[in-house]
Amino acid sequence: MNKDLFRHNLLQWHQQIDRNLPWKASKSPYFIWLSEIMLQQTRIAQATPYYLKFVEAFPTVHDLANASEEKVFKLWEGLGYYSRARNLHATAKKVSQEMNGVFPDNYKDLLALKGIGPYTAAAIASFAYDLPHPVVDGNVFRVLSRVFKIEEAIDSTEGKKIIQAMAEACFEPKQAAAYNQAIMDFGAMVCTPKNVGCEHCEMQSFCGAYHGKMVDILPKKTKKIKKRDRYFLFVIIEDQDGCFLIEKRTKKDIWQGLFQFPLIENEQAFEDTKAIKKALRQNFNLKQKDFDWLYLTDTFKQTLSHQYIHARFLKIKMKKVPLSNDSQLLINLKELKNYGFPKIIDWFLKEKVLNLVFIP
Ligand code: SF4
Known part of the structure; x- marks a missing residue:
């Protein structure tokens, strides 16, 4: 009825x-x-x-x-x-x-x-x-x-x-x-x-x-999604001609197919410069003499359906930036707009000036 x-x-x-x-x-x-x-x-x-x-x-x-x-x-x-x-x-x-x-x-x-x-x-x-x-x-x-x-x-x-x-x-x-x-x-x-x-x-x-005064409790669900935290450090590498290294995300993971700055992921937050220098050495084989430090941002946070993303952006300068695989390319500032980036990188590109924390 x-x-x-x-x-x-x-x-x-x-x-x-x-x-x-x-x-x-x-x-x-x-x-x-x-x-x-x-x-x-x-x-x-x-x-x-x-x-x-x-x-x-x-x-x-x-x-x-x-x-x-x-x-x-x-x-x-x-x-x-x-x-x-x-x-x-x-x-x-x-x-x-x-x-x-x-x-x-x-x-x-x-x-x-x-x-x-x-x-x-x-x-x-x-x-x-x-x-x-x-x-x-x-x-x-x-x-x-x-x-x-x-x-x-x-x-x-x-x-x-x-x-x-x-x-x-x-x-x-x-x-x-x-x-x-x-x-x-x-x-x-x-x-x-x-x-x-x-x-x-x-x-x-x-x-x-x-x-039945149940509007606020219906529909019911059994499972609560447990979100995991992920800690990212995006490394913006600029060469002497003002070009930047970007790479395509090819692995089966969030943002597959989009572009990013080279990324280091860690189990814990990237809190101090010591941990960051170590990560650069271990992941990119970069020693401090190879580049100039420019800046490190505060943490940007993005909530996805199953994950919390915590990302910091580190900018460094090198004379020459070697490409290490087919998914990487060097582009200038104007060309950035031709590539699709995850939202968190977009936020950084729009707001970077506000969040700078210079590395001593
Ligand atoms: S809005 Fe939804 S819950 Fe409220 S009276 Fe209508 S059908 Fe029922």
Whole structure:
């Protein structure tokens, strides 16, 4: 009974709101796919300028496929979760080269593409082709667990099963696109993680969490993500011509595919100059006579989903900077803007003047 009421109220609520987002008017699977990949774990306000930049730079999937990896990463810079950019580029190449630029028109084949999981496949299938696949993501988990007072942890096998079954039972297959858009918007605008909009909510009269005073504790989770601390020292090496050494991150780790200044990672914080000199000797075989010390910054901190990054930046000057592998290159200051860097390096490049601590 309440499932019918939920569906009815949801669709009615959605007809009254006008959420003017740049990808909404489109039925193009390419634009829908772009927007859905960008919106994964990302707020709409943050993703929108990136979407507009990509659409302008790559109006078709062929344009994206033919772009260099550097250009794709540069445009993605700051959006985080960089494996999305890698998968995006790989899928664009596949669709462009093997599918004649046409995205699959069914759920199963969409799901087979890199970077497309069940949620994104359901979103593209319903928004582009009106196929009856309900979207189930964090928004949907939150809304359904609250409205139907589902107390099983949403990260447990049982909890996932219950919510999936509920999502299918509430779904309106005859209005797949409208229903999916409505539940996503409802989760983003009304039944939000914080500052929940219960007071003016269409579901209030029958919402289990609201009447059970459980809005703040639903949805439940069993696992708490334990974040680890990582301590980085980025070494900015400038040569006598004013060029800097940068290198591409090629290992399977955070920021793969982006560029950085040569990096030393340590188990503990880089607190004193003695530890830094030792690290330079051990990691880069650099002795103090080989270079001039310029400056060392305070610590910059960045919180990622599973890690806390603590980074300091050391700048040194050498007559000649040898390249030690294919991923390294020497560039001048103007060329820095052509390469995609992790956010923490971007912060440094913008704010370095404020944080200088000179090494004695
Ligand atoms: S009443 Fe509150 S908790 Fe229930 S659906 Fe509405 S916003 Fe969510």
